[in-house]
Amino acid sequence: MKRALTLSSALLLCSALAAPLGATELRATGDLGVIVERATGSVLIIDQSEHAAIGRIEGLGDLSHASLVFSPDERFAYVFGRDGGLSKIDILSQKIVKRILQSGNSIGGAISDDGKLIAVANYEPGGIKIFDADTLDLVADIPAEGKALGLEDAPGRKFVFSVWDTGETRIVDMSGAEPRITTFAHVGEQPYDALVTDDGRTYIAGLFGEDGLAAIDLWDETPEPRRILPHYGRGQEEMPVYKMPHLEGWAKAGDQIVLPAVHHHEVLWIDSRSLEETGRTETYGQPVFAMARPGGRQVWVNFAHPLNDTVQVIDSMTHQIVGEMKPGPAVLHMEFTSRGTEAWVSVRDENKVVIYDTTTLQPIGEIAAESPSGIFFTARAHRLGL
C-alpha cells in the first residue's frame, strides 16, 4: 500500500513538474509560495495563479516541524529545519544559495522588520543566534539556560523569545551596534509557543505548566508581563493533549481573536481589546490552527490526530459553523491567498495540496506534493510578527 501510494504520487509529481521554469525567464514573485515536504527534506515552489508547482529544491535536511520566512523582495526564503539547519533558497533560480548547520536542534525563526537579520531559536544548545540575511554570517549569539522558542520579530529591529526551562522572556533590540537585551525573569511556567499580534504591539506566550498566558506590551517604554485568560489551558485535570495548538494560528477576525482551545473540542472567541473571552464554538476535534480568511469574515480550523481529516469554517459574526470539508487524511496546514479568495490545504497522507474557493468552499485545484506540511506564500514578506 505504501509503495503504491509512493508510485502514484511520483507520477503525479512528474506531471506537476512537467514544465519547469526556465531559470532565465522573467517571473514576478508576488504570487509564488513554498510548500514544505517534510519527509523528503525538500520544498516545492508553487505559482498560485497557475495552480501549479514550478520547481523543487532538495537537500534541506530534517524538515519535520519546519517553517520559513521570506526576504522583503520575495525572492529568497530562509528555511528553519529541525536539525539546526538554516537554508537560504532562491525561489527564482530554484537553488540553495547557502546552507549552514547552526545548532543541533532548532525550532523556528524570524526575520527582522528591515529584512537584514535572520534569527533562529535553538534547543541544543539553548538560545538564539542571529545571522546576516545576505551572507548567513553570525551577527550575534545569545545563549539561554534552556530551550529557546516562541521567537518572533517586532518593529524596530527587535526579536522576542521565551525559554521553556526558566520561564523567561527576552526582548533583543538589534537597532544599535550591540544587542540590547531586556529580560523578564519569569513570565510563567514552561512557555511553549508565542505570537506577536499583527500590529507588532503585543507578545503573547502560551504556558504549558499552568493555565493562562503571558502578554507583554511592546509599545510600552517599560513593559511588564501580565497574565491573561486565566481559564485558558489544560485545566485542573491532566487531560491528554495530542498536539499543542499553534499560537501563530491565533486569528484576528474583526474585533475578535479566535483561539484554538487546548485539549477541548472548541475554539474561543476573545475581545481583541480587553482580551476577555466572549464566546465559544464547539468544533469537530481539537483545533490545531484557527486561521482567519484575510479580512476576518470566516475562520478556518483544522484538527489534531485522529480527527485530522477535516476542516471546518466558522462565521466570525455568528460564531456558527458554516462549512465542513474532508480534504483527506492528515490535514497539517492551511494558507490563504493574500486577499482571501483561495485557501490551500496540505493533506500529508495523500501527498497533495488541495485548493479551495473560499466563497463556494468547493475544491478548484490540486497539486501533488510529497508529505506536505507547511504552506507559505510570499505575501508573508510584507507582514509583521510572522
Added chain:
Amino acid sequence: MKRALTLSSALLLCSALAAPLGATELRATGDLGVIVERATGSVLIIDQSEHAAIGRIEGLGDLSHASLVFSPDERFAYVFGRDGGLSKIDILSQKIVKRILQSGNSIGGAISDDGKLIAVANYEPGGIKIFDADTLDLVADIPAEGKALGLEDAPGRKFVFSVWDTGETRIVDMSGAEPRITTFAHVGEQPYDALVTDDGRTYIAGLFGEDGLAAIDLWDETPEPRRILPHYGRGQEEMPVYKMPHLEGWAKAGDQIVLPAVHHHEVLWIDSRSLEETGRTETYGQPVFAMARPGGRQVWVNFAHPLNDTVQVIDSMTHQIVGEMKPGPAVLHMEFTSRGTEAWVSVRDENKVVIYDTTTLQPIGEIAAESPSGIFFTARAHRLGL
C-alpha cells in the same frame, strides 16, 4: 529659474537611471514600486531595497491625480489617468503592455479581489467600466446619471462606487455570469470620495454637500446606509477648502481611525468600533493624507497648499506630535515600506522623492523624479480595499 530646475533634475535623472535593469535579468518584484510623474505622463519604476530608480515608462497620457493598482503577482500595474486612459504596464520588462482610452475623463479605479477584473470610475460619460485584467477587453459597462467616484473593491468579486450628482451608492457583484447591482438611492449630498476598511467590511463615503459621512456594512445580508460622524465636514460656515482630504488616507492605528479634518488644521481620532470621535490633534496645516505606519504606532500627515512643505508625525497612543520634517515644497504623497521601516515622500517642486527612516525620522536616501505625485509599492497587491 524653471529652466535651471529642469536642467538640474535632468542631470539627476540621468544619474538615477545610469544602470538600468537588463530586461532579461532575474528580478523579484516584492520590493518594487511605481512613482507617478504627473507633469510628463511617465512613471518611474523603483527598487526599495536599492533606494534606486531602475527604469521609466513614458507615454501614459494625463497623469494629474493618477493612481494605480497591482496584479496579484506584483508584475503588472494598471494606471488610471485623468484623461480616461487605462494603461497596463509590465514593471519587469518596463514596457506598456496595452493602453486604451476608455472614457473622456476618469478618476481612479480598482482591481477585484481575485485579480481578474479592473474597474474604472468615469466622469464623462458617468459610470464605471469593468475590464478583463489580462486583455483589457470590456467585460461590463455600468452607466450612471452623473460622475462616478469613490470606486473600491470589496471581497467576493465586488466593486462599490458612488455618484456625485445623484448621491447614490452602488454595489456591483461580479461573482456570477452577469453583474448584480444593488443601488442605495441617496446616501447623502454629493459624495466626493470613499474608502473600504482594511477588513473589506465597511464602505464609507465622504459628503461634500452636507456634514457627516455615509457608511455601509458590506457583510450585512441586507445592508442599509447609515450616517456617522454628524459633526464631520465643513460645518455651517462656508470655509474655503483648498484641497479635499483623501479618504483613502484614513488610517487604522490600533483601535482607532485617524481622519484628516475638512478645512480645519487638525486630525480627528475615531474609535474603530463605534465610529465615535475620541479626540483631536492640532496640526500644522489642513491635512491631506493621514497615514498610519504599518502596525499603527505613528501616523504621518501631509498638508494642503500653501503649507504643503511639511510632514508631521503623531504618536497614536498619546495623540501628541512627535516629529516634524520639511522635505521641501509641495509634498504630495507618502508611502511606507510594507513592514514600516521606511517612508518615501514625494516632493513635487524639487523633483525628488525623499526616503526617511521611520525610527530616527532622518532622511536616508533620495531619488530624482520629474514632478512626482503618487508613490505605490507592490505590497498593495496583497491588501483589500485599495
